[in-house]
Amino acid sequence: MNVPVARPLLGAEEADAVRDVLASGMIAAGPKTAAFEERFAAFCGVPHAVATNSGTAALHAALLAGGVGPGDEVIVPSFSFIATATAVSMCGAVPVFADVDPDRFTIDPGSAAGLVTPRTKAAIAVHLFGQCCDVPAIADLCADRNLLFVEDAAQAHGAMLDGKKAGSFGDFGCFSFYATKNMTTGEGGMVTTASDEYDARLRRVINHGQSEKYLHTELGYNYRMTDIAAAVGLVQLERLDGFNRRRQENAAFFSSHIRAPGIATPTVSPGAAHVYHQYVLRVGEGRDRLAAALRERGIGTAVHYPVPIHRQPIYAGLKAVCPVAEALAASVLSIPVHPGVADEERASIADAVNEVA
Numbered sequence: 001m002n003v004p005v006a007r008p009l010l011g012a013e014e015a016d017a018v019r020d021v022l023a024s025g026m027i028a029a030g031p032k033t034a035a036f037e038e039r040f041a042a043f044c045g046v047p048h049a050v051a052t053n054s055g056t057a058a059l060h061a062a063l064l065a066g067g068v069g070p071g072d073e074v075i076v077p078s079f080s081f082i083a084t085a086t087a088v089s090m091c092g093a094v095p096v097f098a099d100v101d102p103d104r105f106t107i108d109p110g111s112a113a114g115l116v117t118p119r120t121k122a123a124i125a126v127h128l129f130g131q132c133c134d135v136p137a138i139a140d141l142c143a144d145r146n147l148l149f150v151e152d153a154a155q156a157h158g159a160m161l162d163g164k165k166a167g168s169f170g171d172f173g174c175f176s177f178y179a180t181k182n183m184t185t186g187e188g189g190m191v192t193t194a195s196d197e198y199d200a201r202l203r204r205v206i207n208h209g210q211s212e213k214y215l216h217t218e219l220g221y222n223y224r225m226t227d228i229a230a231a232v233g234l235v236q237l238e239r240l241d242g243f244n245r246r247r248q249e250n251a252a253f254f255s256s257h258i259r260a261p262g263i264a265t266p267t268v269s270p271g272a273a274h275v276y277h278q279y280v281l282r283v284g285e286g287r288d289r290l291a292a293a294l295r296e297r298g299i300g301t302a303v304h305y306p307v308p309i310h311r312q313p314i315y316a317g318l319k320a321v322c323p324v325a326e327a328l329a330a331s332v333l334s335i336p337v338h339p340g341v342a343d344e345e346r347a348s349i350a351d352a353v354n355e356v357a
């Protein structure tokens with residue numbers, strides 16, 4: 001057996017779509033990018049979506065469009081991919097690290113509330129591993145304290161809470177289409193927003209601060225998506241619900257078959273549709289031994305994430321108290337749940353976990 005922990009599913013339809021774009025001669029941002037934005041916005045149930053060339057660019061552009069800059073603080077969970085925090089630093093603002101909820105692994109609203117100061121401008125809530133965070137609590141906190149609410153939905157395409165999609169709750173929803181995500185364009189990203197004003201600002205930020213052709217009214221970046229990527233994205237978006245259903249089936253299988261003592265399978269909050277970007281076990285002390293034993297059997301695993309962000313060397317100067325993030329970093333292990341995992345493979349993975357744990 002050789003099952004990687006993540007693998008994109010790309011086929012003839014994506015290849016045909018790319019070939020059509022190449023033949024058209026319009027390979028930069030053009031009609032495919034516009035169509036992808038429109039369909040992604042409709043998928044999320046929001047009026048606007050702006051395509052970017054990465055999820056990091058999506059976060060940076062959202063924060064800039066929201067007015068985050070030097071002197072501001074932005075509350076972020078410490079247990080996430082580094083880009084959640086570095087996007088804040090890229091604005092010249094300071095990330096302030098909140099702890100996470102031990103069950104859902106997402107930002108702990110109580111911890112976040114305790115970090116608000118007069119300088120706090122925004123909170124970024126990550127829908128980690130494919131499950132929405134405690135959106136009502138974060139939305140209330142942001143409304144009460146007049147903060148921008150930015151969703152980092154890089155791992156949550158199609159995830160829902162109480163019937164609403166990730167990316168439709170905050171001032172901005174930021175997605176990544178990196179190769180391992182629930183849908184991919186190779187590299188790519190998207191920002192969703194309900195605001196016409198934010199949509200216009202985002203479009204300037206991602207296109208050199210240009211308000212009219214060759215008229216630059218503010219500092220901007222080249223964060224545009226290409227039509228080559230958008231063509232792949234349009235096909236992947238059509239396939240996304242099927243991909244997510246298969247992830248959910250694989251996850252349901254693991255949750256009912258993994259029975260090893262001392263291993264906790266993921267929990268799903270009431271009202272949540274989890275799309276299992278990752279299926280993350282809590283293993284405790286035997287984590288690295290289990291990972292090595294699975295590797296010997298050809299089963300890929302990964303640790304998402306081994307170092308909480310407040311412990312990263314780049315943030316060594318910042319103070320943070322995040323004991324749950326630290327405990328998770330020492331105990332989590334992701335096993336393959338992606339839609340390419342076949343029935344026999346998932347059975348072997350569950351058996352292997354039960355045997356060696």
Ligand SMILES: Cc1ncc(COP(=O)(O)O)c(C=O)c1O
Pocket residue numbers: 054055056057080081083084126152154155175176177178187188189
């Ligand atoms: C939670 C989270 N935020 C942000 C990003 C950044 O996205 P990208 O790699 O597309 O820049 C990622 C993915 O890599 C992510 O998982």
